[in-house]
Structure formats: C-alpha cells, structure tokens
Amino acid sequence: MTPPRRRSDAEQNRARILDAAREYVVASNDLKLNEIAKAAGVGQGTLYRHFPTREALLAEVYQADVDALVAAAPDLLAEHPPIEALARWLKKVAEYAKVKRGVFAAATSAVRSDLAGHSIGPIGDAVTALLDAGKAQSQIRGDADARDVILLLGFLTNLDEAEWDTRAQRVLGIILDGLREEAKPQRARTRRAASRTGF
Amino acid sequence: MTPPRRRSDAEQNRARILDAAREYVVASNDLKLNEIAKAAGVGQGTLYRHFPTREALLAEVYQADVDALVAAAPDLLAEHPPIEALARWLKKVAEYAKVKRGVFAAATSAVRSDLAGHSIGPIGDAVTALLDAGKAQSQIRGDADARDVILLLGFLTNLDEAEWDTRAQRVLGIILDGLREEAKPQRARTRRAASRTGF
DNA sequence: ACCTGAACACCGTTCAAGT
DNA sequence: ACCTGAACACCGTTCAAGT
Numbered sequence: 001m002t003p004p005r006r007r008s009d010a011e012q013n014r015a016r017i018l019d020a021a022r023e024y025v026v027a028s029n030d031l032k033l034n035e036i037a038k039a040a041g042v043g044q045g046t047l048y049r050h051f052p053t054r055e056a057l058l059a060e061v062y063q064a065d066v067d068a069l070v071a072a073a074p075d076l077l078a079e080h081p082p083i084e085a086l087a088r089w090l091k092k093v094a095e096y097a098k099v100k101r102g103v104f105a106a107a108t109s110a111v112r113s114d115l116a117g118h119s120i121g122p123i124g125d126a127v128t129a130l131l132d133a134g135k136a137q138s139q140i141r142g143d144a145d146a147r148d149v150i151l152l153l154g155f156l157t158n159l160d161e162a163e164w165d166t167r168a169q170r171v172l173g174i175i176l177d178g179l180r181e182e183a184k185p186q187r188a189r190t191r192r193a194a195s196r197t198g199f
Numbered sequence: 200m201t202p203p204r205r206r207s208d209a210e211q212n213r214a215r216i217l218d219a220a221r222e223y224v225v226a227s228n229d230l231k232l233n234e235i236a237k238a239a240g241v242g243q244g245t246l247y248r249h250f251p252t253r254e255a256l257l258a259e260v261y262q263a264d265v266d267a268l269v270a271a272a273p274d275l276l277a278e279h280p281p282i283e284a285l286a287r288w289l290k291k292v293a294e295y296a297k298v299k300r301g302v303f304a305a306a307t308s309a310v311r312s313d314l315a316g317h318s319i320g321p322i323g324d325a326v327t328a329l330l331d332a333g334k335a336q337s338q339i340r341g342d343a344d345a346r347d348v349i350l351l352l353g354f355l356t357n358l359d360e361a362e363w364d365t366r367a368q369r370v371l372g373i374i375l376d377g378l379r380e381e382a383k384p385q386r387a388r389t390r391r392a393a394s395r396t397g398f
Numbered sequence: 399a400c401c402t403g404a405a406c407a408c409c410g411t412t413c414a415a416g417t
Numbered sequence: 418a419c420c421t422g423a424a425c426a427c428c429g430t431t432c433a434a435g436t
Binding site for chain 4 (some may be wrong): 032033034035044045048054
C-alpha cells in the first residue's frame with residue numbers, strides 16, 4: 001500500500017516541472033515542452049520520464065482546478081434547485097476557462113478519449129449529477145447527457161479576449177435554455193419543440 | 200477591369216495545388232503543406248506564392264461549399280418559417296461538416312479574424328439573415344447574433360466519427376431550442392427564463 | 399534509479415538560383 | 418514572372434552516456 005518512494009531529486013524535479021508548466025499555462029495558450037524543461041532547469045528526458053505524454057502533464061497542471069469544479073457540483077445542488085445549480089456551475093466553468101483555457105481542453109480530451117469506455121471522467125460525472133437532478137424534476141430535457149454539455153462548452157476555447165464578460169454569459173444562457181425541459185403549459189406536450197422542426 | 204493575366208503554367212500549378220489539397224482534406228484532418236506541394240508536383244515556394252497563408256489555401260478549398268451554405272439560407276427562408284429554415288440550415292451545416300470538418304473551421308476562423316472589423320464573412324451574413332427573420336417574428340431571442348451560433352456550432356469539430364448521426368442531431372436541437380424566444384404564454388414575460396437564474 | 403543534452407525527425411517557411 | 422528545392426528554424430521525442 002505504501003507508494004514506492006521516489007528519489008528526492010526526482011520528486012523535486014517533478015515539482016519544478018509542474019511549477020514551470022503552470023506559469024507557462026497562464027501566460028500563453030500552447031506550452032512548448034522543451035521550453036518548460038529549460039525553465040524548470042531539467043533535461044528534456046526528465047520531463048518525459050515524469051510525464052510520458054503532453055496530456056499527462058496538463059492533467060496534473062489542472063488537477064486542482066478540475067477537482068474544484070467537480071467538488072462544486074454537489075455543493076451547488078445542495079443549496080439550489082437544479083437549474084440554478086447548473087447555471088452557477090456553468091458560470092464557474094467560464095470563470096476558470098477565462099484564466100486558464102486549458103482547464104477546459106483537459107476536460108474535453110478526457111471525455112473524448114473515453115468515448116468507447118464507460119467512464120467520462122470526473123468532470124463528466126459532475127455534469128451528469130447536475131443534469132440528473134434537473135431531469136428528476138423535469139426541468140432538464142431527458143435526452144441530454146454530459147458529453148452534450150461539454151461539447152457545447154467547447155465554445156469557450158474559441159472566445160476572444162474581449163468577449164469574456166459579454167458574449168460568454170449570453171452563450172451560456174443559450175445553452176442553459178436549450179437544456180431546459182419545455183415549461184409545461186396547460187396541457188403537457190408529447191414531443192419537444194425542436195422535434196416539430198425536424199430535430 | 201480585366202484581371203491581370205497569369206501565366207498559364209502558374210494557373211495550372213494553382214489548380215493542381217487546390218486539387219491536391221482537396222484530396223488531403225477529405226482524407227485527414229490536418230494538411231501538411233510540404234506534402235501537398237509534393238503531391239501537386241510543385242515546389243514548396245510555389246505553394247506559398249499562390250497561397251501566402253494556410254488559411255488562404257483552406258478558404259479556396261472550401262469556397263464552393265461555403266458558397267452553397269450561404270446560398271441555402273435565403274432559399275430556405277423563402278420556403279419555410281424562420282425557425283424551420285434555421286433548423287434545416289443547421290442540419291445542412293452538420294452534413295457538410297461531417298464530410299469536411301474544415302468547412303466549419305474555415306467559417307470560424309473567418310469570423311474570428313474579423314472580430315474588431317465590421318464584416319463577419321458570408322457565412323456570418325447567412326446566419327444573420329436566418330436569425331433576423333426569426334427575431335422579426337419573435338421566435339428567436341433578440342440578443343443572439345451570428346457569432347453566438349457559429350461559436351456553438353464549433354462542437355461539430357470535436358465530434359467523434361461514431362457520433363455523427365445521433366449526437367450531432369440532438370446537440371443541434373439543444374442549440375436551436377436555446378435560440379428560441381420563449382413561447383409566449385398567457386401573460387407576456389418581461390425577462391427571459393435564463394435571466395431568472397443569473398444569466 | 400534518475401538525469402542530461404546531443405541528436406534525430408518532422409514540418410513550416412524562406413530564398414538564392416534557375417527558366 | 419514564375420518555379421524549384423536546398424536550407425533554415427522550430428519543436429517534439431529518443432537515447433547513449435553519465436551520476
């Protein structure tokens with residue numbers, strides 16, 4: 001059960017690589033592996049030893065952020081009705097994405113790679129929880145799943161700097177409305193509105 | 200007014216480059232410039248002479264497809280009510296994107312580059328026409344613009360092969376519903392539903 | 399066991415030399 | 418006026434040699 005002890009120099013290098021990567025991630029969008037190795041003061045090989053793939057590195061860089069997002073979902077659900085919880089959670093995602101666009105790319109790629117598999121990753125689970133709560137109260141359309149939402153959130157990646165405060169909010173609102181179950185009027189409808197137009 | 204005649208060999212090279220690029224585009228997602236030059240039987244410099252940027256090349260490769268999409272918008276509006284026209288147009292975009300993902304990337308990048316500017320490109324104009332028609336009948340939310348829609352359509356780029364027929368349709372439906380103006384019940388509402396949850 | 403950094407591969411881009 | 422392709426730059430990845 002005890003994790004195989006690493007040599008202390010290895011442990012230190014690992015930390016330095018992560019620190020360097022974190023710095024680069026806030027600055028520019030794409031991190032250059034060699035540059036990070038250099039900034040961390042280690043050889044390129046050392047970087048590869050600790051993080052065999054670029055994704056492995058990114059996953060660790062964003063670990064804390066992803067964890068925070070995942071943890072927020074049940075908290076929000078405990079305090080708010082499902083739609084409201086979902087709305088707040090989406091807002092939170094946008095805030096993270098604004099500073100570190102990679103948070104989102106990391107989540108997306110995780111989901112993408114697990115297409116065939118069963119798990120959709122922790123972020124996917126968080127979204128599923130939010131959606132399920134809404135479905136249970138017939139406030140979220142029953143056919144939407146976590147991957148739908150994550151795919152749609154991909155728009156954040158293409159946002160320009162100046163648009164963050166205005167457009168991001170509006171588009172999140174469009175997504176949220178699209179996920180809503182039709183408000184039931186006098187007589188319950190059998191098919192969703194979109195079905196009538198061919199979707 | 201007469202366009203400055205190109206030398207016939209230049210004209211021919213141009214065509215061959217485009218042909219080669221078109222072939223590569225259907226096969227793989229990212230086209231390698233040197234490879235295309237080689238496949239076209241021209242030097243790399245020739246490729247750059249005709250298409251100074253990668254985008255310039257892609258724009259021409261997808262020209263016909265983009266034109267078709269743009270032309271479809273007014274046609275659909277003439278034959279269908281706005282929402283229905285929009286729904287059909289979105290479906291058409293998805294069909295194109297399925298075969299040539301680049302169609303969409305081309306449209307996106309065009310819009311992206313013109314952020315500060317006035318024009319949002321022909322595709323943007325097509326979407327605007329569809330949205331405006333819907334807004335005029337209070338069927339589309341008044342605050343949505345073409346760039347919102349194009350950003351959301353970006354999800355098509357991240358779709359996996361197997362998802363095209365099922366998920367694509369559903370997500371397009373979500374977008375469409377999100378763009379709808381709230382169906383006016385007995386009493387008109389002052390604020391959109393999403394506004395009540397913080398967006 | 400882990401690290402280093404030279405070396406290779408790959409691809410985009412330029413430019414001197416050709417026709 | 419246009420073309421060619423060697424050459425350079427850049428970045429990811431590997432691996433022989435070191436400690």
